[in-house]
Structures are given as C-alpha cells and as structure tokens.
Amino acid sequence: MPRAGVFPCCSSTKSQKPCYTVLVRITVKKDIHILMLEDDVADAELTKFALRKGGLDFSLARVETKDGYLKALEDRPPTLILSDYSLPGFNGQDALDIALEQCPETPFIFVTGTMGEEVAIETLKSGATDYVLKTRLSRLMPAVNRALREAGQRAQHRRAQEQLRESHQQLRALSVFLQSGREEERTRIAREVHDELGQALTSCKLDLSWLASKLPREQKPLIEKTKSLLAHIDSTIQTVRRISTELRPGVLDHLGLSAALEWQANEFQNKTGIRCEVRSALGDRALEQNLSTAFFRIFQETLTNIIRHAGATEVTVHLNEAEGSIRLQVVDNGRGISRSEMDNASSMGLVGMRERAALLGGTFRIGRVNRGSGTRVSVTIPLKTPAQPEANHEDSPSRRPYRGAPRDAANPGRRI
Numbered sequence: 408m409p410r411a412g413v414f415p416c417c418s419s420t421k422s423q424k425p426c427y428t429v430l431v432r433i434t435v436k437k438d439i440h441i442l443m444l445e446d447d448v449a450d451a452e453l454t455k456f457a458l459r460k461g462g463l464d465f466s467l468a469r470v471e472t473k474d475g476y477l478k479a480l481e482d483r484p485p486t487l488i489l490s491d492y493s494l495p496g497f498n499g500q501d502a503l504d505i506a507l508e509q510c511p512e513t514p515f516i517f518v519t520g521t522m523g524e525e526v527a528i529e530t531l532k533s534g535a536t537d538y539v540l541k542t543r544l545s546r547l548m549p550a551v552n553r554a555l556r557e558a559g560q561r562a563q564h565r566r567a568q569e570q571l572r573e574s575h576q577q578l579r580a581l582s583v584f585l586q587s588g589r590e591e592e593r594t595r596i597a598r599e600v601h602d603e604l605g606q607a608l609t610s611c612k613l614d615l616s617w618l619a620s621k622l623p624r625e626q627k628p629l630i631e632k633t634k635s636l637l638a639h640i641d642s643t644i645q646t647v648r649r650i651s652t653e654l655r656p657g658v659l660d661h662l663g664l665s666a667a668l669e670w671q672a673n674e675f676q677n678k679t680g681i682r683c684e685v686r687s688a689l690g691d692r693a694l695e696q697n698l699s700t701a702f703f704r705i706f707q708e709t710l711t712n713i714i715r716h717a718g719a720t721e722v723t724v725h726l727n728e729a730e731g732s733i734r735l736q737v738v739d740n741g742r743g744i745s746r747s748e749m750d751n752a753s754s755m756g757l758v759g760m761r762e763r764a765a766l767l768g769g770t771f772r773i774g775r776v777n778r779g780s781g782t783r784v785s786v787t788i789p790l791k792t793p794a795q796p797e798a799n800h801e802d803s804p805s806r807r808p809y810r811g812a813p814r815d816a817a818n819p820g821r822r823i
Contacts, residue, residue, distance in 0.1 A: 439465040439555070442485035444502050445518070446471040446494050450541060454489060454518055461548030473497045480509050486558075487551065492519035492526070500530065507534045512561060514554035518547065582766060590655070590700055597654035605647050612640045656703075664699040665689050665726060668706055672724060675710050681719060683710075688727040698788060701767055702726075702735050705760045709737045709784050712756055716748075717741025717782060731791070732769070737784045743775040744782045764788055 441458075445451045451469050458465060468483070470476050471494070479485070488506055492499035499517055506515050517530060517538040527538050536557075537550040619633040659667035665687040672683040706724070713719055719741030726735050748754065757773065764771040769788030776783050 439463065439486045440483060441465050441467045441487045441489060442476075442479050443467055443469045444471070444476055444488070444490035444494065444497075444499070445469055446491065450491070450518075450520075453541070453544060454547065457544040457547045458551065461551070463548065463551065473501070476502060477505065480505070484510055485513055487554065488513055488515045489518050490515065492517050492530075493521050500533065503530065503533060503535055512558060512565075514551075514558050516547075516550055516554060518544075582762060586763070586766070587697070594655045594660075597651040597657075600647055600651045600654070605644060605651070608640055608644050608647065612637060612644070615640065659699060659703055660696075663689075663691055663693055664702055665691065667699070667703050668724060668726060671703070671706060671710070672722075675714075675722075679714055681713070681722060683722040683724065685724040685726070687725075689733070694733065694790075698733065698767060698790070701763045701769075701788065702733065702786065705763055705771070705784075705786050706735065706737065708756050708760050713739050713741065713782075716744075719781070728790075732787050732789045735784075735786045738776060738781060740776075740781045743780045744773060749773060760784075760786070 443451060443454065445454070455467060465486075468479050468485075470479050473496070476497075488502075490499045490502045499519065503515055506513060511534075514536040515534070516536050517527075518541060519538065520541040522530075522538060522540070530538060536554045539547045539550050615633055615636055619630060619637070622629050622633070624630075656667055656670065658670045665685075668687065669685045672685045675681065676683045710722070713722060717739050719739035722737065722739045724735070724737050726733070728734070749757070751757070761771040764786050767788045769786060772783075772785045774783060775781065
C-alpha cells in the first residue's frame with residue numbers, strides 16, 4: 408500500500424527542474440447495510456441518529472412486519488440486524504430464529520425498551536449478539552463496533568479454515584500421487600531386475616557350465632574355479648530374486664492379499680523365529696490393487712515394528728470382511744506399546760500407516776491388548792474407496808513400454 412507523501416521522480420536530471428510524484432493512500436470503507444426491525448418511526452430515527460453520531464457510514468432498510476423482514480433478508484443480505492423485541496403480530500425472538508436459520512453469521516442486536524434481565528440473558532443464550540435499551544443508546548455504537556469486529560474475525564477464521572482444508576486436500580492428493588508413483592516404480596524396477604538381470608545371470612551360468620564341460624579332466628584348478636563361479640552365480644541369482652520380491656512381491660499381484668500376507672508371515676517367521684499365524688476369511692478373493700497394496704505395506708511395517716520394539720514370541724493375524732469393509736488385525740504378545748509411543752508425532756512408521764489408511768477412507772488404530780501385555784493394530788478400509796486423483800501420466804511407469812533386451816538368434820534362451 409503506497410504511503411501518503413511527496414517523492415522525487417527517478418527521471419529528473421541536473422539540467423531539468425526536479426519533478427515530484429504525490430502518492431495518496433486511499434481507504435475504502437466496507438459497505439455496511441443494516442436491517443432494522445422497528446415499528447416506531449421516532450425510535451428508528453433516534454437509533455439512526457446514534458449510529459451517525461458514532462461516525463458509522465451505513466445504509467439502512469426498516470421493516471415492521473414478518474413478511475417485510477423475510478423479503479428484506481432475501482433481497483439484500485444485511486451486515487447487521489437491529490431489532491425491537493416487542494412488535495405487533497411479531498416478536499424479536501422469532502426474528503432472531505429466522506436470522507439464525509438464513510444468515511447465521513450476521514450479528515443480531517436487540518434495541519428495545521422492554522426487556523428484563525432474564526429475557527435478555529435468554530436471548531443471548533439463543534444466539535443474539537447483544538442487547539441495548541432504548542433509554543441507553545450511548546451503548547449502541549460500542550455494541551455495533553464489537554459485533555462487526557467479531558463478525559469480521561469469524562469470517563477471517565472461516566476463510567483460514569477453508570484454506571487449511573484445501574491445503575490438506577492438496578497434500579492428500581499429492582501423497583496419493585507419490586505413493587502410486589512409488590509403487591509403480593518399484594514394480595517396474597522389480598520386473599526389470601528379475602527379467603533382465605536374472606536372465607543374464609542364467610545365461611552366464613549356462614555358458615559357464617558349457618565351458619566347464621569342455622575342460623579336460625586334468626585341468627582340476629580350472630574345473631574347481633568354474634564350480635566356484637557357478638556357485639557364486641547361483642547365489643547372485645537368489646539375491647536378485649530376493650531383491651525383486653522385496654521391491655514388489657509377485658504373489659500380491661497374482662495370488663491376492665491373503666496369499667501375500669501368508670507369504671510375508673512365513674518370511675518373517677523364518678527370519679526371526681517368531682511364530683506368525685495368518686487367519687484369512689477372504690480366501691482367493693481379488694481386491695483393488697491400491698487396497699491390497701495399502702494392507703500389505705501396513706502389514707510389513709507392523710512386522711518391522713514388532714521386530715524392533717515388541718520383544719514378542721507370537722503374532723496372530725486376522726483378515727476378514729465386515730459391513731462393506733476389509734479389516735486387518737495384527738496382535739502380538741510383546742511388551743505392549745506405551746501411550747507416549749502412540750502419541751509420538753515423530754514416529755514416521757505409525758504416521759505412514761495411519762496416512763495410508765486415511766487416503767483410502769479407512770482408519771488405523773493401535774493400542775495395548777486388553778487384560779494383558781502385547782499390542783493390537785487394527786486397520787479398516789471400505790471396499791468402495793473415495794475417488795483418488797489419477798496417478799498415471801505420460802511418463803508414468805505403468806505407461807512406459809517394457810523394452811526387453813533383444814534375443815540372440817543362435818540361442819533363443821539368451822538375451823544379448
């Protein structure tokens with residue numbers, strides 16, 4: 408906003424007379440429209456005089472009946488409503504109820520000569536902003552100023568809340584996009600690692616086996632070396648398969664969520680020695696890919712937390728459908744999670760699991776097992792998930808053509 412004052416022009420030179428620019432701050436007052444419900448002309452004039460005396464710039468519409476009141480509210484929503492309490496065939500309480508229904512954010516002040524203290528308190532409880540007695544109109548301007556100021560603050564607060572809600576929705580959409588892109592990228596890398604690197608290693612193994620078969624028997628050092636290389640290639644092939652599976656287990660895409668959970672539980676049990684039992688009521692039922700992925704990643708993170716923190720010896724997993732939602736429950740017999748750990752905002756594992764469920768309209772809960780130690784993790788996500796922003800685009804992994812290496816014409820099983 409320019410400040411009022413006089414400033415030299417930038418274009419002035421020594422040979423010219425200096426020129427000056429005058430900057431004036433212009434203040435635009437907000438248009439204040441008052442709806443007055445008053446049947447006494449003299450009282451209405453006194454009220455308007457008190458407002459003008461207080462320096463308020465306003466326009467005013469006066470009505471006396473309910474029909475006129477309703478029409479005025481519809482024709483031009485007011486900035487402020489001033490109402491008498493006692494009116495012929497109509498009363499202030501009814502006017503207040505109508506205002507709360509049609510324009511709940513508009514300040515409503517009673518300006519009346521007949522209102523006891525108990526009635527005044529009841530009107531304030533009902534939603535009136537303030538009340539002023541006609542015998543004390545000196546209180547009118549302070550009451551109006553306060554009402555308009557508070558209404559402006561409430562409007563500003565609503566705008567801030569709306570902006571915060573929009574920002575939160577945008578962050579949610581971004582999170583969906585990033586997670587979808589990450590899963591697609593992991594799937595693409597897993598496929599290429601398995602296909603390209605796995606087949607190249609297999610081809611090397613076949614060629615090395617052929618060379619070993621051609622070596623003379625008396626070349627024992629070379630034969631032993633080829634055996635060692637073959638063993639090393641076998642180990643590398645297993646490592647490639649493990650990396651590919653950890654990036655994106657094929658069982659999740661081909662056999663479904665139940666089989667993927669059982670596979671992951673078996674891997675967890677073999678790795679840690681902690682007994683892990685999966686009980687699924689879904690069978691081979693196919694779920695949407697984003698739903699299956701969310702449950703599987705949450706399950707993986709839960710098992711990771713059990714390894715790191717729980718000190719458990721047994722884990723039980725339940726997967727079932729109820730009331731149009733899929734529910735996953737993981738219970739361990741470890742030490743149990745503490746309240747401080749549950750409320751720890753820096754625990755990215757819990758935050759990530761909670762966010763994965765929320766993105767699909769679901770809930771994530773974690774707490775101690777009733778009547779004993781241990782931790783229970785419950786995830787519930789509806790089968791009909793909210794519409795998500797499209798994650799794929801022209802450069803998305805799911806739209807990139809798969810370019811495998813050309814095959815050797817002399818050896819169809821080998822890629823160049």
